[in-house]
Amino acid sequence: xxxxxxxxxxxxxxxxxxxxxxxxxxxxxxxxxxxxxxxxxxxxxxxxxxxxxxxxxxxxxxxxxxxxxxxxxxxxxxxxxxxxxxxxxxxxxxxxxxxxxxxxxxxxxxxxxxxxxxxxxxxxxxxxxxxxxxxxxxxxxxxxxxxxxxxxxxxxxxxxxxxxxxxxxxxxxxxxxxxxxxxxxxxxxxxxxxxxxxxxxxxxxxxxxxxxxxxxxxxxxxxxxxxxxxxxxxxxxxxxxxxxxxxxxxxxxxxxxxxxxxxxxxxxxxxxxxxxxxxxxxxxxxxxxxxxxxxxxxxxxxxxxxxxxxxxxxxxxxxxxxxxxxxxxxxxxxxxxxxxxxxxxxxxxxxxxxxxxxxxxxxxxxxxxxxxxxxxxxxxxxxxxxxxxxxxxxxxxxxxxxxxxxxxxxxxxxxxxxxxxxxxxxxxxxxx
Amino acid sequence: xxxxxxxxxxxxxxxxxxxxxxxxxxxxxxxxxxxxxxxxxxxxxxxxxxxxxxxxxxxxxxxxxxxxxxxxxxxxxxxxxxxxxxxxxxxxxxxxxxxxxxxxxxxxxxxxxxxxxxxxxxxxxxxxxxxxxxxxxxxxxxxxxxxxxxxxxxxxxxxxxxx
Numbered sequence: 001x002x003x004x005x006x007x008x009x010x011x012x013x014x015x016x017x018x019x020x021x022x023x024x025x026x027x028x029x030x031x032x033x034x035x036x037x038x039x040x041x042x043x044x045x046x047x048x049x050x051x052x053x054x055x056x057x058x059x060x061x062x063x064x065x066x067x068x069x070x071x072x073x074x075x076x077x078x079x080x081x082x083x084x085x086x087x088x089x090x091x092x093x094x095x096x097x098x099x100x101x102x103x104x105x106x107x108x109x110x111x112x113x114x115x116x117x118x119x120x121x122x123x124x125x126x127x128x129x130x131x132x133x134x135x136x137x138x139x140x141x142x143x144x145x146x147x148x149x150x151x152x153x154x155x156x157x158x159x160x161x162x163x164x165x166x167x168x169x170x171x172x173x174x175x176x177x178x179x180x181x182x183x184x185x186x187x188x189x190x191x192x193x194x195x196x197x198x199x200x201x202x203x204x205x206x207x208x209x210x211x212x213x214x215x216x217x218x219x220x221x222x223x224x225x226x227x228x229x230x231x232x233x234x235x236x237x238x239x240x241x242x243x244x245x246x247x248x249x250x251x252x253x254x255x256x257x258x259x260x261x262x263x264x265x266x267x268x269x270x271x272x273x274x275x276x277x278x279x280x281x282x283x284x285x286x287x288x289x290x291x292x293x294x295x296x297x298x299x300x301x302x303x304x305x306x307x308x309x310x311x312x313x314x315x316x317x318x319x320x321x322x323x324x325x326x327x328x329x330x331x332x333x334x335x336x337x338x339x340x341x342x343x344x345x346x347x348x349x350x351x352x353x354x355x356x357x358x359x360x361x362x363x364x365x366x367x368x369x370x371x372x373x374x375x376x377x378x379x380x381x382x383x384x385x386x387x388x389x390x391x392x393x394x395x396x397x398x399x400x401x402x403x404x405x406x407x408x409x410x411x412x413x414x415x416x417x418x419x420x421x422x423x424x425x426x427x428x429x430x431x432x
Numbered sequence: 433x434x435x436x437x438x439x440x441x442x443x444x445x446x447x448x449x450x451x452x453x454x455x456x457x458x459x460x461x462x463x464x465x466x467x468x469x470x471x472x473x474x475x476x477x478x479x480x481x482x483x484x485x486x487x488x489x490x491x492x493x494x495x496x497x498x499x500x501x502x503x504x505x506x507x508x509x510x511x512x513x514x515x516x517x518x519x520x521x522x523x524x525x526x527x528x529x530x531x532x533x534x535x536x537x538x539x540x541x542x543x544x545x546x547x548x549x550x551x552x553x554x555x556x557x558x559x560x561x562x563x564x565x566x567x568x569x570x571x572x573x574x575x576x577x578x579x580x581x582x583x584x585x586x587x588x589x590x591x592x593x594x595x
Contacts, residue, residue, distance in 0.1 A: 011587055021578060024591040031589075054467070056476045058576045066580055074581025085582035246468070258470045260542035260565055262582065269580060 013080065013196060018293050021075030035286045036068040055253070055270055065274050069282040073289050077216070077226050080195040080292070081208050084231035085265045087273060088224060088285060092191065092211025093123055094278030095225030099187060099209055100156070101276065102268045105242050106132035109153040113140035113170070115163035115402065118389065120189065124158075141331075143174035150182045155239065157184060161200055161339070162192035164375075165349045165385065165409050166402040167325040169335040176204030185233045191215070191376070192345045196296045197303070201230040203339065207264075214376025215346075217291040218298050222284040227268060231261040243267055249275065298378070298414060303343030305420065306412040312421055313350050318428060320406075324348035346413075347375045352406035358431045359384040359406045365430025368415065368423040380413035380420055442540075442550060442562035448569050451537045451559055455512040456484055458566070459504060459535070461526055462517035463487040465495045470541070470565075471517040477567045478515075481575070486511065504529040513537045515566050516544050523549040531556045539566050 011019070022033050041060040043049035052059035060066055070088050078086035089095035104110070112124055114137040121137070128135045138145040140159050150157075157179040159170040172188060179186040185206035190198065194215045200208050210216060212224040235243040235256040243263060246252040249271050256263035273279060303326070310324035325332040326344030336344050352358040362384070363371050369382035373389060383389065385403045395405055412420065458478050463471045463485070472495075475485045479496060486507055487500035494500055501507050504514060504526065514530045516523065516539065523546035530538050530553060537559040540550065550560045561569075571577035572584045 016587065019587045019589065020583075023588055026592045029591050051476070051480065056473055057480060058571055058579045060579060068579070071578055071581050075578050075583055078581065078583040079585065083583060085580070087581055252468050254468070258468070258473055260470075260568075262568065265582070266580075 014296050016079050017076070017295050020079035021072040022289065033069055033072045033286060033289055035282050036063075037282055038067075039063050055250075055259075055266065063282065064277055064279045065269060067279075067282050067285070069289075070280050070285040073212075073280070073285040073292075074226065076289065076292055077195075077210065077212075078228045080295070081190070081228045082195075082199050082201045082230070083208065083228035084261060086226050086228040087265060087269045088212075088226045088280040089273070090225070090278040090280055091223045092189075092209065092213060092225035093119060094276075095211075095227050096120060096189070096209050097123060097127065098268060098272045098276055098278060099207060099227045100127060101131075102264065102272045103185070103240060103243060104131065104133060104155055107134075107153060108155040109134045109136065109151055110156045110158060111136050111138060111146055111149040111154055112158040113160060113163065113168070114138060115140050115166045115168040116158070116160055117164045117189070118401070140168050140170055140175075143171050143178060146175050147178045147181075150178065150184075154182050154184050157182075157186045158189075159186070160189040160192065161198050162325065162345050162347075164192060164347065165323070165407070167323045167330075167332070167344070167348050169325050169332040169339060169344065171335055172198075172200050172203040172205055172339060176206075179206075180204070183237050183239045192347055193340060194295060194299055196299045197342050197345060198339050201228070201232075206230050206233040211376075212288050213374070215299060215302070216295065216376075217288045218295070218376065218378055219287065219291055220374060220377035220379060222287045224280045224284045224288055226280075227265075229265050229268075231265075233264070235263055247271065299346075300342070301414050302346035302412060305414070305417045306346035306348065307343065308417040309410070309412055309420055309424070310348060310350075313424070316428070318353050318431070319350050320353050321351040321404075322348070323350065347409070347411045349403075349407050349409045351404045352408060352431070354431060355405040356384075356386050359408060360387050361430045361432070362408060362427040363387075365427035366423050367426065368419060369410070369427075375409075375411035377411065378414045380415055380423075381411040383409050385409060439563055442547075442560060443564050444561075445573075447559050448561055448564065449573050451513060451539065451561065452566075452570050452574060455537065457486060457509065457511050458483045458513045458515050459486045459488050459501075459507060459511045460515045460517065461488040461504065463489050463492065463495050463500065464517075465492050469517075474515065474517075474541070474565065474567045477570070481570060504533055504535075507533065511535045513539055513566075515539045515541065517541050518544065520544055520546045524552070527553045527556075527558075530558060537561070539564070541565055 051057035074086040136149040176186045187207040188200040188205040191211045208228040244256045255267040259266045314322045487495040490502040492500040527549045540562040
């Protein structure tokens, strides 16, 4: 065995962002990760083919289940998050639904943050009906709310490092402890923080999900997602026969007994990804790998710009509220200091004095901010939820969703901060 | 698990790689002929990767076409690694036998945790790995674990020359 594989050094985050999961191609010597645009793989011999399908050997069979370019993305992300492995998916929502599908059974109960991304809430309510689950949404800011919602059937607690759009910061350590007391894992969506700003697995979370579409890629070109496992949860605690008992979907294989700490990820890939089919494309994996190479550098600049703009907005008389948890005096100060010492991300809302009309006028006034429904791009983005994503809601329903008629959501990009301030000034001028 | 021992000393990457690199013969204690059992996965994999696998299981007569021995002491050839798929309370007896047959390494699979017996083996000059899977560690350092998106925690910009 060659010397260079000996892990005699703990490499830093930026080094790992560039190298983890991406060795030079042994066949061609290609230094960049090749895009393995192939559906399938020729087997060496019938014995090898059988061993791959039986999971007795790790080998490529079919790109719905695994692909070398996608594997480089999976290993790199799991390395950065401090997990034992990852499975990539076609989107963040595909990653999330597959993570849930793998560990939940009909009749199970989930405690979820009420501040979760709207698309996640919709997915949970959909799964609740289709899979006969029971989901309780709680105000995530008080750990006691999570504890109060737990019951005998609770199999999962689900939160976000930084909530969208309210900017709620999760007390990961406290909620993880509540989950483990209940014999359930804690799943955390770390999309807004990325592993550069926070590593939820270090604080006791068991599973992390990502929309790679956002900051991991950073270029706004590709949709993708991933599930990362800490490998710490005891699936054989008697409460997860779906993972611990022999699986009828894989000819009687008991995933946790056979694969130990890797049991959840093996089931997620060999059964859930195989059967539900939401695989990431190799080309998208390639683009995400390019993005991750500069993740830490970009996030520092996203955060720097976000701080400047949030502070500037907070000084204005025509802004009633700036909901950036990284703003000094935020009610999340303590949690930001603990979990997000490098900064509280770059997506936040502020409220205009003047309601729906003011929100729409503001959008009309800006030129650099792109008016669209995404976040986490190198380009700065803007949206007025009351006239777009939440258009069907009346003012009372908006308030329940934590959105005011004059709420504007910003995703701060990598441009020069002074240019972004100039642009926002034009938005304010348009309100007149 | 409040009484979890300090596992790091039993999961040293250098020790793991030295064992995997130097071993030729692996005696698998508790090897099952049932292809769905973890022991069968590991034995099958080790054979594929060139190790000589010797079954040790009084309940089996033959696994992978190899005679199964009732105990370590009855194996009529030298053993490099004793790989254990048994309940933790069987470990002290296995350690005594491992010392008696001059095994070079003791490998205790996932959940096979017995710190006192492991310490006894180490004091007798045997390399010990505990609560780790031989197949997974081989795949991490020598095999193709990254194929399935696992974190091998290995990093290199050198071009590997295929063997």
